[in-house]
Amino acid sequence: MHAGSLSRYRYRRKGCFRDPHDSFEDTVAENIRPQVRPAAEGWEQAKDETGRPRLQFAEPRRTQPPKHLADFAAAARGEFVAQHGVPAFRAKQLSTHYFSHFTSDPADMTDLPAQGRDELVAHALPPLLTEVKRLHTDNGDTIKFLWRLFDGALVESVLMRYPGRITLCVSSQAGCGMNCPFCATGQAGLTRNMSSAEIIDQIVRANQAIARGELGGKKVGNSPERVSNIVFMGMGEPLANYNRLMHAVRTMVAPAPMGLGMSARNITVSTVGLVPAMQKLAAEEIPVTLALSLHAPDDGLRDELIPVNSRWKVDEALDAAKAYFDATGRRVSIEYALIKDMNDHAWRADLLGKKLNDRGRGWVHVNPIPLNPTPGSIWTASTGPVTREFIDRLESAGIPTTLRDTRGKEIDGACGQLAAAD
Ligand code: SF4
Numbered sequence: 001m002h003a004g005s006l007s008r009y010r011y012r013r014k015g016c017f018r019d020p021h022d023s024f025e026d027t028v029a030e031n032i033r034p035q036v037r038p039a040a041e042g043w044e045q046a047k048d049e050t051g052r053p054r055l056q057f058a059e060p061r062r063t064q065p066p067k068h069l070a071d072f073a074a075a076a077r078g079e080f081v082a083q084h085g086v087p088a089f090r091a092k093q094l095s096t097h098y099f100s101h102f103t104s105d106p107a108d109m110t111d112l113p114a115q116g117r118d119e120l121v122a123h124a125l126p127p128l129l130t131e132v133k134r135l136h137t138d139n140g141d142t143i144k145f146l147w148r149l150f151d152g153a154l155v156e157s158v159l160m161r162y163p164g165r166i167t168l169c170v171s172s173q174a175g176c177g178m179n180c181p182f183c184a185t186g187q188a189g190l191t192r193n194m195s196s197a198e199i200i201d202q203i204v205r206a207n208q209a210i211a212r213g214e215l216g217g218k219k220v221g222n223s224p225e226r227v228s229n230i231v232f233m234g235m236g237e238p239l240a241n242y243n244r245l246m247h248a249v250r251t252m253v254a255p256a257p258m259g260l261g262m263s264a265r266n267i268t269v270s271t272v273g274l275v276p277a278m279q280k281l282a283a284e285e286i287p288v289t290l291a292l293s294l295h296a297p298d299d300g301l302r303d304e305l306i307p308v309n310s311r312w313k314v315d316e317a318l319d320a321a322k323a324y325f326d327a328t329g330r331r332v333s334i335e336y337a338l339i340k341d342m343n344d345h346a347w348r349a350d351l352l353g354k355k356l357n358d359r360g361r362g363w364v365h366v367n368p369i370p371l372n373p374t375p376g377s378i379w380t381a382s383t384g385p386v387t388r389e390f391i392d393r394l395e396s397a398g399i400p401t402t403l404r405d406t407r408g409k410e411i412d413g414a415c416g417q418l419a420a421a422d
Helices: 001-015 024-030 075-083 090-100 119-122 196-211 238-253 274-284 299-305 315-329 347-358 384-396 416-421
Strands: 130-136 142-150 154-160 165-169 172-176 190-193 227-230 267-271 289-293 332-338 364-370
Touching: 024 227, 075 119, 075 274, 090 119, 119 130, 119 416, 142 196, 142 289, 154 196, 165 196, 172 238, 190 238, 190 289, 196 238, 196 347, 227 238, 238 267, 267 274, 274 315, 289 315, 315 332, 315 364, 332 384, 347 364, 364 384
Parallel strands: 165 227, 227 267, 267 289, 289 332, 332 364
Antiparallel strands: 130 142, 142 154, 154 165, 172 190
16 A cells, blocks of 8 residues: 555545545546446347346246255254154254265264165255366365256355365355346356255265365364355355245254354355345344445446346445344445456545445445456456555545455356356
């Protein structure tokens, strides 16, 4: 950060977006910064009858995967296994194997009677994810999994080791109906919602890989490791699959052996701003972290960048984010991918800071996300100085701001690209 530039930005902030003391050169420099408009590259965005990007909330393919133990709340699992003619207490044994030992292999379940064991396990823990491909970084601390679901749909998850935590980025839908012009996942629209068990199984399979020593990087201590943090930033808009998402979250936080025993605070649910669902989430009394993928503070740009903005505007999404903080005490994350000459202008940093501060202090932090440089594409990285200036302006407005790590990009782009390439 340049001290000189920081003081200049502070000055500007007082005058909102333009300060009378700005030099003529400053004004000219800012005015000549081009405005690149969002557009799909190499594919055509589906449009509705009014010519706007089509939004798809209902899933076209309604065939659901076989029912799995993880689709049921703990209290209902006894009845589920009893359908198979075994006593209800077997549900607890099966839950222990699945949620604590991360296995669906009958050969590991010697506490179950040998007779009928294979059939019982096939009924209660049917295979949900078939591993199609796995990519990893050179030192193995990041693994990207591509999974095939029972109906052939492809989804992915990314497992990342950080000092003191292991994070899994999970998918919540096959495809996505939000039609963002920059996103590989949205190109083919929404295939279907994932079931709760399909969401959970991504974690169980990642835990299995960790237990087998397949995740590289430096391990801390000798105790067994498992996924500690979940981010719903894989394929899909999680809040568009609300009920199954919430069931999966409840199973994640349920104590062992009936759930994964994770901390709600370590679960981040991201959204492009489905306001009614954000309001519903605030009333759940499960203090997950909410991340709002904002990417623009002005409706003029956001309408094009995030088509769902045509339903719920920037101010409505920010109001819902603040209400989430008020209800849960959990600081909200604002995700902001910095895209060269599209959304990285200094005035946008100022406007974002102002809109956040207008709603109070201490309730939010901003994560600018650096893109990969993509020569010739409009979806390319902001320059270093522009990135720095954007962050400086937010910080000088008093907004905690952390440039996000983009682990996993080196092995295959952003969310959805592995599935799109297959
Ligand atoms: S960016 Fe997210 S919400 Fe938008 S289409 Fe892609 S997966 Fe869906």
